[in-house]
Amino acid sequence: MTGTRTDPPRAPRPARPVRARAVPDSGPPTAELILPVDQLTAIRRELTADTTELATASQWFESDPLWFKRAVFYEIHLRGFADGNADGIGDFVGLTERLDYLSWLGVDCIWLLPMYESPLRDGGYDISDYLRVHHDYGTVDDFVAFVDAAHQRGIRVIADMVMNHTSIDHQWFQEARTPGSPKRDWYVWSDTVERYQDARIIFVDTETSNWTWDPVAGAYYWHRFFSHQPDLNYDNPEVREAMLDVLRYWLDSGLDGFRLDAVPYLFEREGTSCENLPETHAYLKDVRRAIDAEYADRVLLAEANQWPSDVVEYFDGGGECHMAFHFPLMPRMFMAMRRDDAMPIIEILDQTPAIPANTQWGLFLRNHDELTLEMVTDDERDYMYAEYAKDPLMKLNLGIRRRLAPLLDNGRDEIELVTAILFSLPGSPVLYYGDEIGMGDNIYLGDRDGVRTPMQWTGDRNAGFSRADFARLYLPPLMDPVYGYQAVNVEAQLRTPTSLLRWVHRFIDMRKDHPVFGQGSYEALRPSNPRIFAHVRRLDDDIVLAVHNVARSAQAVELDLSGFEGMVPEEMFGRARFPRIGQLPYLLTLAGRGFFWFQLRKDDDD
Ligand code: GLC
Ligand code: CA
Secondary structure: OOOOOOOOOOOOOOOOEEEEOOOOOOOOOOOOEEEEHHHHHHHHHHHHOOHHHHHHHHOOOOOOOOHHHOOOEEEEOHHHHOOOOOOOOOOHHHHHHOHHHHHHHOOOEEEEOOOEEOOOOOOOOOOOEEEEEOOOOOOHHHHHHHHHHHHHOOOEEEEEEEOOEOOOOOHHHHHHHOOOOOOHHHEOEEOOOOOOOOOOOOOOOOOOOOEEEEOOOOEEEEOOOOOOOOEEOOOOHHHHHHHHHHHHHHHHOOOOEEEEEOHHHOOOOOOOOOOOOHHHHHHHHHHHHHHHHHOOOOEEEEOOOOOHHHHHHHOHHHOOOOEEEOOOHHHHHHHHHHHOOOHHHHHHHHOOOOOOOOOEEEEEOOOOOOEEOOOOOHHHHHHHHHHHOOOHHHEEOOEEOOOHHHHOOOOHHHHHHHHHHHHHOOOEEEEEOOHHHOOOOOOOOOOOHHHOOOOOOOOOHHHHOOOOOHHHOOOOOOOOOOOOOOOOOHHHHHHOOOOHHHHHHHHHHHHHHOOHHHHOEEEEOOOOOOOEEEEEEEEOOEEEEEEEEOOOOOEEEEEOOHHHOOOEEEEOOOOOEOOOOOOOOEEEEEOOOOEEEEEEEOOOOO
16 A cells, blocks of 8 residues: 555446436326436536526426425335335335325325445444445335336435445445555544543443444544444545535435435534534535535435534525424423423424524424434433333333334324324424334334334235245334234225324325415414413414314313404314404313314405
8 A cells, every 4th residue: 555545536426327307297207218327417417507497307396496395204214115026125116116105195205214235234324335225125226216206296205315424344444444545534533532532422322432443444433323333534525525426426316305314423523522513514515505506406404413503503594404303392292292281392492493494394203213312301301211111121322212103102192183283383294104004113123123113004914015924024013913014004094084094194185285384484372271282373374373282181271362353263174163363362172182273264264
């Protein structure tokens, strides 16, 4: 090794066929082009001069830079969704076959967990090749075909992108281990573990330090997550450029954006927590500028598990990420339910700063990880553990590894109520696969696998997820009498008009009829009854009053609606009209865990 640079600084982009999508004037495509990616990229770049033209040429829906503000997102663990080739593992072919289901459900955007080549020691968040699809899931062509098929149904697709770290198996890291290698500086090395001592450890159940000794390298390498996930060194311009090229590669393949995994940790600086650093924000803004210049209607969704005041920095006046998850809100919805008290929700929303008009919160109840309790106080965490993790096996790191339905003791009213609260708030809801049918979890499986079991499609063998032998499945489907696939599955719930699935479907439909939920203003009401969570959403003439009783018992509430005097509340599902709003406080009674959504109409409205 001479130490001189022999590699080209950019990640090589292998030529591969990509299907270009034809103009979607009416109905399905009539023409398909097969072009090598570089040629296609060149064509798209030429078109970028006029972004409107680019948008029409590459999408089945109308160009709309703010589409994500009104979208319902659906998170999919590819491995667990549908197995198309009977090897026991979900894949793109299987997922493509299930697109009609998602389209029926009303999903606007699919979020895919990492689909890249990986040894899967962290569910694919340990990437060993950014430019390849994991061999279990198919090929890049399968991916492109899937995105095309989704777009034809008006569904957009974003995917996880892990910028912060790679797998130790990544070729970059393997090269970097050799002292003097041109890749050496792509990762963060140290001779001692004394550096960056102010950075917390995130995976407290498995890791004792953010440094791990590498005998080949003769040095410690830095990692914020598992020790098999070395952090990339973003101080190195080659890394910054290589990652931008990775993003371009997938955007060129038709992807509509990324969930930027673990994004607060890109840079390290001595004497800081190494989170949310100005350098990290500066790089993300560079990424945003590059994407805006080259592509239309794409979205960056930040996974920043931080306090609202820190998370809003990721919007930075609308010039950084388009979206960010609201992590602290999530545990507080569960806290409110258990305490019969709306205060936890009200308080965190009070602490949430306003965000730029071209950005949006991603709101969720559950996801593929443990229900994280990092953004709560110690007392609140103790409370959550005591109430929601009665079996120690349910705990993981600083969180609880359970799904939505079991967390709420499978209470239908409870599931409906938290879903209603989620859907009523300013932000775009993100559903986790299987929660729409009330799937359960398996706390006896390791790490977070218990919330990643096969999607339950039918009551048939392997839950209709795979035709493989049972023993070959990547994880066993749930088979217990309450949550097992014979009791809980899509097919049965489709047949039952009163099922949770049918209810969620109607709910999504309702939300989509009212852009006010995604784009309207939010105004909290302060009823004296602390068990009631009520607020008003407003977008022009569309005014929605949402009133939720988080308590188990029936409640009465008097709401100050003087600002709406003379208007008539119309319940949004059944369209029943309630008494006109007068000068006195407006009295409502709600069943335990009941809620009302009203549209406030002028008296003479139809
Ligand atoms: C994110 C992912 C999680 C993963 C971690 C490390 O928090 O959601 O699943 O383990 O990043 O990449
Ligand atoms: Ca398969």
